[in-house]
Amino acid sequence: MKKNFLFTLFLGICMSIHAQNCKMNNHTGKDETKPCCMIKKMQNGIYTAQHNAKLLKEAETWMKSGAWRNGYFRADPHMSVNAVEFYQQYKKNPDQWKALFNWLKNTNLYAISKGKHPIEGTSLVASVEDSENGALEKRQSESHRKRIDFQFAVKGTERFGIIEHQSSSPIKPYDEKKDVIHYKYDKEKALFFDSTPDKFFIFFPGDWHIAKVMNDTQDQNIRVIVIKVDYKE
Template sequence: MKKTILSLLALAAITTANAQEIYTAQFTDSALVRKAQMWVASGEWKNGFTKAEPDNSVNLTDFYIQYHREPETWKALFAWLEKTDLLAIPAGKHLIPGTDLIVSVEDSQNEDLKKRKTESHRYNCDFMFVVKGTEGFRFLDHNTSTQNTKYQYDVVRYDYNPAKAKTVESTPERFFIMFPEDWHIAKVKTSKPDQNLRVIVVKMPYRYRDSRERTGDSQECTGKCCMKKGQK
């Protein structure tokens, strides 16, 4: 009996050690995943946008689903990005006409990893487009990260294993979209000599198919306070 228990514990340890890191949502519908990949490659989503392509870290299936649940909002985003001089526009908050989307134009700097906070969101996704400089990111491994604060104001924080975090850098040729399962740390110091950057950040609504609310804690925000006007 003791030998059996030890064998099971050893097997569990090996399984855990060999577990593949997970950095984003996993979709099991292979046809949907392939459809999303083809859709992104076709450029149908661009609405005239020519300034950048999705980074390799962007979950294309999530992108496909969210775009098609609210296409006019995404079209307005890409049209605004294309026609706006993103280097000349003043830093601060800007409203995209005809929408309730608020653009945050940030002149900022990367910092040491220990100074930066982990985050993810449930009812919004962060569209991030660096237009000057390089922004450093860490993507957190789901298998070795745990939520460490109560969910509020549409923000979740995590404890994580730095050794399992994936390092990614954002430059003006690529944009990022941080969906709810993209647990991340932004503005992390890179190896570049200049840590200054300008980044465009837009909170895009994240639509759940069944208008579900995440609960489980009586004190937990349901997301209603964080939703944009009219979001279901």
């Protein structure tokens, strides 16, 4: 990676306005709902990008203001979203982010057909996927350098994993054409979060993640919106 991603997910939570409502599920399926348990585990690894305290405070204020919403109020950022990355990328690329939230606001996400839907006036494409969660062993970990993954489960529950950097290593070199790199990782150090229709996830280059992991619910069928936003250096 071009940057050293040396910031713990614990600090990501500190800058999130939703930390008090968050819920973490570990790989055993046990729910850890107490903040003290979450903080203790998240302090033990590196999961996302590093930023200074002043910028953290500035980003937190921006997130609380809702300046990013562009009229969209049906869901909020999940507590794992790196607020500084979101803040900086929004400022560097406002047209795409505004168009994204405007599309979410004006689209019936339940009725729209599955498939790819260009977002008018931009190069963005919204992928509407009717899919199913699978066993963790069959799901790949990944990260991207050129694109940001905006992911939103609008129906059902999708479990995401976020892997710890220092205990992970690339399986193969970065694939520039596909903009992806996959990792071998320590399952015991991975963090798992359930995505529901009231929260969306954003995975920046420093967020090495696993999507569509089987969770504890009876129904593993999901409808997911995936939009890849340009990452600006």
